[in-house]
Amino acid sequence: MATTTLERSFWQALPKPRARTGFWSWVTTVDHKRIGILYFWTALAFFLIGGVEALLIRLQLARPEQDLVAPDLFNQLFTMHATTMIFLAIMPLTAAFFNYFIPLLVGARDVAFPKLNALSYWMFLAGGIFLNSSWVLGGPSDAGWFGYPNYSLSEFNPGLGVDFWIIGLLLAGIGTLVSGFNFIVTILNMRAPGMSLMRMPMFAWATLVTSFLIVFSFPVITVALLLLLFDRVFGTVFFDVFSGADLTLYHHLFWVFGHPEVYIIVLPAMGIVSEVLPVFSRKPLFGYSVMVFSTMLIGFVGFGVWSHHLFTVGMGPVVNTIFSLATMIIAVPTGIKMFNWIGTLFGGRLRFTAAMLYSLGFLALFLIGGLTGVMLSAAPSNTQIHHTYFVVGHFHYVMIGGALFSLMSALHYWGPKMFGRMLDERLGKVAFWTLFVGFNLTFFPMNILGVMGMPRRIYTYSAGMGWDGLNATSTLGALIMAVSILITLYNLVTSLRNGERAPADPWDGRTLEWAIPSPAPEYNFARLPNVSSRDELWVRKHPQLAEGAAVAASAESDGPAEPIAMPGGSYMPLLVSLGLFIAGYGLLYSMPVFVGGIVLSLLGLIGWGFEGDNMRIIQPGGEQ
Amino acid sequence: MSHSSHAASMPAGAAAHGHEHHTSLGIPNHKLATWLFIASESMFFAALITTYMVFRYRSVVGPHPDEVVNIPLTTVSTFILLMSSLTMALGVSAAQRGESKAVGRFLLFTILGGIGFLVIQFYEWWHLAHHYGLTWNTNIFGSIFYILTGFHKAHVIFGMIWLAVLAVSAFRGTLRREHAVHVDVAGLYWHFVDVVWIVIFTVVFLLTEAGV
Amino acid sequence: MCSVKSAMWRGLILGGLLLAFLPSQAAMAAPQYWLDPAGPVAEMQGRLFLLTLWIMIGIFVTVSGVLVYTLVRFRAKGAAAAGSAPGGAAARRESAAAGEQDLPPQIEGSHKLELVWTLIPFLLLIVIAIPTVRYSFALAADPEGDPIKVRVVGHQWWWEFQYPELGIVTGNEMRIPVGRPVELVIESDDVIHKFWVPKLAGKMDAIPGRVNRMWFQADEPGVYYGQCAEMCGTHHANMRLRVVALPPAEFEQWADNWGRGPVVTSEAERQAVERGRQVFETRACFGCHSIEGTAARGVAGPNLTDIGLRTTLAAGILENTPENLARWIDDPQSVKPGALMPRVGLTDSELNDVVAYLRSLR
Structure with missing residues (x-):
């Protein structure tokens, strides 16, 4: 562009990816849909790793005083299970759907910054591999997913496990932050004509609020992790008790991030359900604007409740009470959502597809997760249930009953659009019921175990505590859940190979993603839609509805069918991530390698800046 | 980062319409993203400054902050950094007028301001280490002092590299009026780094001097 | 469809059975079951827990009842339901066509209803909030009566109990007199631990560099189980303790005899x-x-x-x-x-x- 001819020839000599199919086309892609699919499969792989870790934990606890898993390994397993599931499975699975569907839902041809989007993915992958490589490089951290010092300091944790954990999270965190910026700008700035904020699908709202939570909370965990890293690697004394440190500072920094993180996971789940329920009820979402504001309220108040994780650190009754009450307030917008979802179903024509079943499962299970959450908010009784299996039960009702069930719903609902094939409905339903039964069998007993005084994070317990039967039940449930996941995997693999080809609009959908072919073409919309309704496609299909005339009129002025310029691939995002990935190992093993990695990364950045965007012109309909 | 990176990260489908592509809010994507970046960075520094406030007088051994802060010297460096924000603002304004050479000159002054600031601040580090024996291993105050000011310095250095790339393009005359937004967002960042320093100056230096 | 309904009921019955399990004999026999408290602190905490539990059960039954009713009442019938069957594209087209005649009223919301279900949770929360505030302050106040002081120090992986007034130090087993409040000063010697004797009181952290306080009291003689509740390393699971509550006279006797040396019979x-x-x-x-x-x-x-x-x-x-x-x-x-x-x-x-x-x- 603004480069001289000489410069231009130099930078254009940089290798530019040409492949349109095959391995290199995926490695260099900047297409949000391909990146979404990469996120999906990678997160699925990490999900399976985290699941195996969970099964080992459950097997060890199936009976009292077992020796299946040694104590230190057990501590590593629950640390890695939590870290993997939160950062490498559930968040990236939501990111897969953000990536594929946000541009489609708001009527855009890509995200605001396609190359940054690729960088997000590669940073996530780098962080995930870095973290898990500790299994073969001396063992991972055993300090829990929170990594509280001083247990996580070198004095008590001399290996490299905690360092792997910190650097892995920092690497993945860069990716998450960058995608936070990217999706806010995409949603605020890249909407199709007429797509006002209050016409956006709820999933877009959920993504917007979630991205703001990421932007404001991830820097805080970054600081906490950096302080810990400096203590471990460079001998600073932030958390050295003998130097006068107050260890609770880390608690606060961690949970200022950690609590919004819960909503980072749950808000997208709520968004998915808000998309699925209307479609399979053949009715609009009940109370759209209240749903939008309660999403914002949850996000906002979610930043003011972190200390409810700390009722036992000795903050005193005033602080405890304030955080108790603030936490209870969150129940109000959450309750409104629950009632509005039921209001959406009420009076509809309900079709119980696999996607719908998973969303209904979300309603039932998230209800329990929310109610147990309110029970946890009362500080005096919290000191009894805190750090027991009651909490483990509670947050799995939120993380699995809430997040995973909604992600499964999204897979069955949006999978046909992503992969171009219908998933098998019968297998989907079987998997749903198996998961529903297995899940409740695994986690409901945990609520009771907490009341019976079983603490979290113990690798063994004595017979005679009254915990045997419930633990055995829980382990049985976990095995049933594993069966369900295997059925889903089988369904996914066979359907993508031999499944029925997906039509553009298999579910009689309401929103824009169903207006284009399955899978979506590279440019998404041959003609950018001119939007005049919340349920644009629905109203276009049903012109007799109240908004019908207006929608039909605006549809006349959909964008022109003209050649579309799309950015081509780039090696640079991969190069930048690779450099930081190598620098991570360098920090732990060898300074020259660290410097080399940083230099590689900088070279990638410079190439990024000067290579141009490798634009291609595509003729919709006929490929170029 | 540079003007031509605009092309690199430009939204899909925009090339056909040139630079002044449509955005829903009417704010260029780069500018919106920069504001979000700054919001995020604010949380980063807020967490560090909170850590400083909590830890500053918890050290078991000295030196403590009130024994070592050098108000006159830091006031000078603060003034220099503030002036660099002024030249930055002039640079942005020149960019909007399309006066490429003037942009280059103002950016150069801004970078020089950054260098002046860094020279004084690194001297202070050296002084603290050699005269008071304060390193980041000495005590908690040392740890958080060096980390907080160190991350700020890193931000200044990053900003200077960013401005240098822009300045080179400006002197070559390739930074035209339609690229003003790139000077604009670099300016936003530079002002942010400046504001952060004013907060650090107040919290670490002035409050200590005032005995708060 | 029928399967949705029956599974919901199955779930409810299963949940009910598990809930019924709580106060059963088996649970009473569990030595760390804290809803069977042995002192005033745990009693108060348990009472608040049960209040929240009953309110939440009430909400759960109401909401899930409405949900199940809705699912049964408004399930699609006939051709419209075919969209859910794995019948392929033809069935779906058919269902869409059938749906055209069977379009439910497109209701977008109701401010009146939404106001109602904003206010009801709010009122229920106030019912929980009031005792939460009261108990928080009540439990933080100094205990009445003539408390005995015990300093609790967490170590990897055992507990130390010091009685500064009596000059006694014990490990992993705290002896206390029945009916007298025990003022605990909780500290740690290495990493963060969490002191917990469920039947006597909720948890309090033992954090190196900090001093935390709490109190409890045993109303009846007995042996009360406890264990560390904060991940503290390899043997976190095996960092257990017992509180032995003795009648006052026996406690005095133990305190007097402490440190008198070996007792031999031959x-x-x-x-x-x-x-x-x-x-x-x-x-x-x-x-x-x-x-x-x-x-x-x-x-x-x-x-x-x-x-x-x-x-x-x-x-x-x-x-x-x-x-x-x-x-x-x-x-x-x-x-x-x-x-x-x-x-x-x-x-x-x-x-x-x-x-x-x-x-x-x-």
């Missing part, structure tokens, strides 16, 4: 105890353990002055029998791999003497 036993004491004071033992009235003054491990009285060994994981004591001293790592107590390498006769000596400390 000359042979006296000699074995004397030999055992010499072994203890000359081999590695004394470096880590203290025994009142002897040269053993170590502080890295638990004080053993009244070890003969204790119900458990190795932080609550072994019954205190001579065989277990011998096994534990002989090779701690085989009992608790990773424990910080090393293998001293005593001969069989030394081991027997040390066991005799420690058993006599009661």
Whole structure:
């Protein structure tokens, strides 16, 4: 562009990816849909790793005083299970759907910054591999997913496990932050004509609020992790008790991030359900604007409740009470959502597809997760249930009953659009019921175990505590859940190979993603839609509805069918991530390698800046 | 980062319409993203400054902050950094007028301001280490002092590299009026780094001097 | 469709059964079941928990009832339902066509209803909030009566209890008088631990560099189980404790006798105890353990002055029998791999003497 001819020839000599199919086309892609699919499969792989870790934990606890898993390994397993599931499975699975569907839902041809989007993915992958490589490089951290010092300091944790954990999270965190910026700008700035904020699908709202939570909370965990890293690697004394440190500072920094993180996971789940329920009820979402504001309220108040994780650190009754009450307030917008979802179903024509079943499962299970959450908010009784299996039960009702069930719903609902094939409905339903039964069998007993005084994070317990039967039940449930996941995997693999080809609009959908072919073409919309309704496609299909005339009129002025310029691939995002990935190992093993990695990364950045965007012109309909 | 990176990260489908592509809010994507970046960075520094406030007088051994802060010297460096924000603002304004050479000159002054600031601040580090024996291993105050000011310095250095790339393009005359937004967002960042320093100056230096 | 309904009921019945399990005999027998409290603090905390539990059960039954009713009442019938069947594209087209005649009213919301279901949760929360505030302050206040002070220090992986007013130090087993509040000062010697005796009170963190306070009281004599509730390393799971609540007279007697030395019943036993004491004071033992009235003054491990009285060994994981004591001293790592107590390498006769000596400390 603004480069001289000489410069231009130099930078254009940089290798530019040409492949349109095959391995290199995926490695260099900047297409949000391909990146979404990469996120999906990678997160699925990490999900399976985290699941195996969970099964080992459950097997060890199936009976009292077992020796299946040694104590230190057990501590590593629950640390890695939590870290993997939160950062490498559930968040990236939501990111897969953000990536594929946000541009489609708001009527855009890509995200605001396609190359940054690729960088997000590669940073996530780098962080995930870095973290898990500790299994073969001396063992991972055993300090829990929170990594509280001083247990996580070198004095008590001399290996490299905690360092792997910190650097892995920092690497993945860069990716998450960058995608936070990217999706806010995409949603605020890249909407199709007429797509006002209050016409956006709820999933877009959920993504917007979630991205703001990421932007404001991830820097805080970054600081906490950096302080810990400096203590471990460079001998600073932030958390050295003998130097006068107050260890609770880390608690606060961690949970200022950690609590919004819960909503980072749950808000997208709520968004998915808000998309699925209307479609399979053949009715609009009940109370759209209240749903939008309660999403914002949850996000906002979610930043003011972190200390409810700390009722036992000795903050005193005033602080405890304030955080108790603030936490209870969150129940109000959450309750409104629950009632509005039921209001959406009420009076509809309900079709119980696999996607719908998973969303209904979300309603039932998230209800329990929310109610147990309110029970946890009362500080005096919290000191009894805190750090027991009651909490483990509670947050799995939120993380699995809430997040995973909604992600499964999204897979069955949006999978046909992503992969171009219908998933098998019968297998989907079987998997749903198996998961529903297995899940409740695994986690409901945990609520009771907490009341019976079983603490979290113990690798063994004595017979005679009254915990045997419930633990055995829980382990049985976990095995049933594993069966369900295997059925889903089988369904996914066979359907993508031999499944029925997906039509553009298999579910009689309401929103824009169903207006284009399955899978979506590279440019998404041959003609950018001119939007005049919340349920644009629905109203276009049903012109007799109240908004019908207006929608039909605006549809006349959909964008022109003209050649579309799309950015081509780039090696640079991969190069930048690779450099930081190598620098991570360098920090732990060898300074020259660290410097080399940083230099590689900088070279990638410079190439990024000067290579141009490798634009291609595509003729919709006929490929170029 | 540079003007031509605009092309690199430009939204899909925009090339056909040139630079002044449509955005829903009417704010260029780069500018919106920069504001979000700054919001995020604010949380980063807020967490560090909170850590400083909590830890500053918890050290078991000295030196403590009130024994070592050098108000006159830091006031000078603060003034220099503030002036660099002024030249930055002039640079942005020149960019909007399309006066490429003037942009280059103002950016150069801004970078020089950054260098002046860094020279004084690194001297202070050296002084603290050699005269008071304060390193980041000495005590908690040392740890958080060096980390907080160190991350700020890193931000200044990053900003200077960013401005240098822009300045080179400006002197070559390739930074035209339609690229003003790139000077604009670099300016936003530079002002942010400046504001952060004013907060650090107040919290670490002035409050200590005032005995708060 | 029927399967949705029946599964919902199945879930409800299962949940109900599990809930019914709570106050059952089996739960009462669970030594850490805190809804069967043994003192005023746990009683108050349990009462608040039950209040929240019943309100939440009420909400759950109401909401899930409405949900199930909605699912049954408004399920699509006939061709419109075919969209859910795995019948392929043809069935879907058919269902869409059928749907055209069967379009439900497109209701977008109702502010009146939404206001109602904003206010109801709000009112219910106030019901929970009031006792939450009251109990928070009540439990933070100093206890009434004549409290006894105990300093609790967490170590990897055992508990130390100091009675500053009585000059007594014990490990892993806290003896308290029934009916008197116990003021606890909670600290840690290494990493963060969490002190918890469920039947007496909720948890409090033991954080190095900080001093936390709480109190509890046992209303009836008994042995109350507790354990560390904060991940603190390899043997976090095995960092257990017991609180033994004694009638006041028995407590006084124990306090008076503490540190009076070995109790022997025969000359042979006296000699074995004397030999055992010499072994203890000359081999590695004394470096880590203290025994009142002897040269053993170590502080890295638990004080053993009244070890003969204790119900458990190795932080609550072994019954205190001579065989277990011998096994534990002989090779701690085989009992608790990773424990910080090393293998001293005593001969069989030394081991027997040390066991005799420690058993006599009661």
